[in-house]
Amino acid sequence: MKHSPITLSTLAQLKVLAALPLSQATAMPPPMYQSADIHALEQTHIFNEQWLCAGRSDAIPQAGDYLSYHIGSQPVLVIRQEDGSIKAFANVCRHRMMTLLDGQGHCKRKRIICPYHAWSYGIDGQLLGAPQMDKRPGFDKANYPLPAIRCELWEGWIYITLNPEVAPVSTLLAELHPLVADYRMADYVLISQQDHVWDTNWKMLAENFMEGYHLPVAHRATVGAHFAVRETRFSERPPNPAFTYQYFTKAENAPVGNAHPDNTWLKGEQRRTSLMPTIFPAHMYVLAPDHLWYLALQPLGHDQVNIRYGIALAPEVLRASAEPEQLKADVIHFLDQVNAEDKDVVEGIFRGSRATLSKAGPLCWLEQENHEFTQYIARRIAHHGSD
Ligand code: FES
Ligand SMILES: [Fe+2]
The missing domain is CATH 2.102.10.10 (Rieske [2Fe-2S] iron-sulphur domain)
Structure with a gap:
């Protein structure tokens, strides 16, 4: 396929960027979010080939x-x-x-x-x-x-x-399994699953979900208040090609995010620790001891994305509640507010990435997953610049 000079130079920049350590890395360059040509490459080499x-x-x-x-x-x-x-x-x-x-x-x-x-x-x-x-x-x-x-x-x-050849999910996520197993996530009870369309590039939404840097600011009215940003911990293993993750902790008095007293299997720090995996390319979730919320992204073009957004509760939380319907409504309302806060910022940065004078800026240590995401995208599409 013939690519435009802008696409070729963007893919070349992406390749260089992916090779940098986090301490020297920036966000992806603006055309990665604004180009229909890049979007077509992602569709062919990412969405048509991956789980x-x-x-x-x-x-x-x-x-x-x-x-x-x-x-x-x-x-x-x-x-x-x-x-x-x-x-x-x-x-x-x-x-x-x-x-x-x-x-x-x-x-x-x-x-x-x-x-x-x-x-x-x-x-x-x-x-x-x-x-x-x-x-x-x-x-x-x-x-x-x-x-x-x-x-x-x-x-x-x-x-x-759509790919008959990609390895089974259980093989690709084998290293993730021991990290999620203690939470017993398969038993969590879905209380809401909704689809929304936002005016942004799918990668901006993915990147937003995988960093806690914005939580104390963009979410100061909701989840940001209970988030100990300096306690964020990242994977210390060699990067896995299929996923990345981070851990963060909630204050013990946080209204959500701690293990319920009936949960006797999570111990010590784990009782207030959430795991936040990103399964490349477009599935990410917060797995907390008492709840789970997730995004599954379906790009509709370079400038729009369908978000499938779901919330589930640990079964012991629902069982112990005197008013489970009210509890569900409260949790859905709270996370809907968080989502609305995210919509504002990810649509805002998408508009920003369209501006003539915009350039990608340096990443913070809290944006480690973002850089791993850049490296994943580069692995999938950067070499197509030299086809
Ligand atoms: S019955 Fe399905 S297209 Fe005619
Ligand atoms: Fe957010």
Whole structure:
């Protein structure tokens, strides 16, 4: 593919930047956020090739429950099967390519019915009905199943990929497993999962989520108040190609973020410690002893991103609550406020990155994950400048 001189020089800068230590690194240069050409490279070499998180498996507990997702221009449906497993399929009709299901919901009578001419599929993707097609000689429904898409579950997360060759999620995240295991995250109960579209580049949102530097400032009215910024700790292992993480602690009197007294398995400091993994490229979460909140990003272009945003609570927190519905509403309201604060800043920096005089500035020690993210992006796309 032929790239413009700006793209070539941006990719060359990215390569140099990725090779620097954090102490000399800057944020990514503005065209990394503003270029449709860079976005196309990311789509091909990142989103079409990597594992992407579609949400929590308990968002679709019953056979026939589904949620939809987009991998670039490919609509995907993720659906709970009769045997309890979860499968993913292309969300496009085999007749004349209508999108089959939108959003999240339940397939009545376990049928996926195309809204155009009513071809109908089972929840296993097999074509079961095709009105009037019996008059077409040789038409065999068995030849038109929905194409299957790789789908794996890991600790309550649903991951999908268009890449038949990428290693299994459990292999890629093997080193992360011992770090999350004590929290028992797979048991956390989802209380809210929402989709929103923000006017920013997906990487700005990812970077925002992976640094605590902004918490005492942009979130001073919410989570920032209880955040001990100097206690942030990063991975001391050699960088892992599939993920990065940091730990942070909450004050013992923080209203959220500490282990519930009924939680007897987390010990000592761990009881007030949250782990914040970023699974490259677009899945990140805060795993606290009492709650979990996450983002799964689907870019809609270089200038817009769909955010799937979810909140789950540790089961003992819900069990012990005298008013669980009120508790859920309060937590959702609180984290919605945090999200609104983030929307302001990530849309603000996106506008800033468009300005003629803007340049990427030096990173702080608290932005270690951001630099690892730069290195990840560089590994995936920088060499395409010299194809
Ligand atoms: S496009 Fe689906 S039935 Fe015609
Ligand atoms: Fe934030």
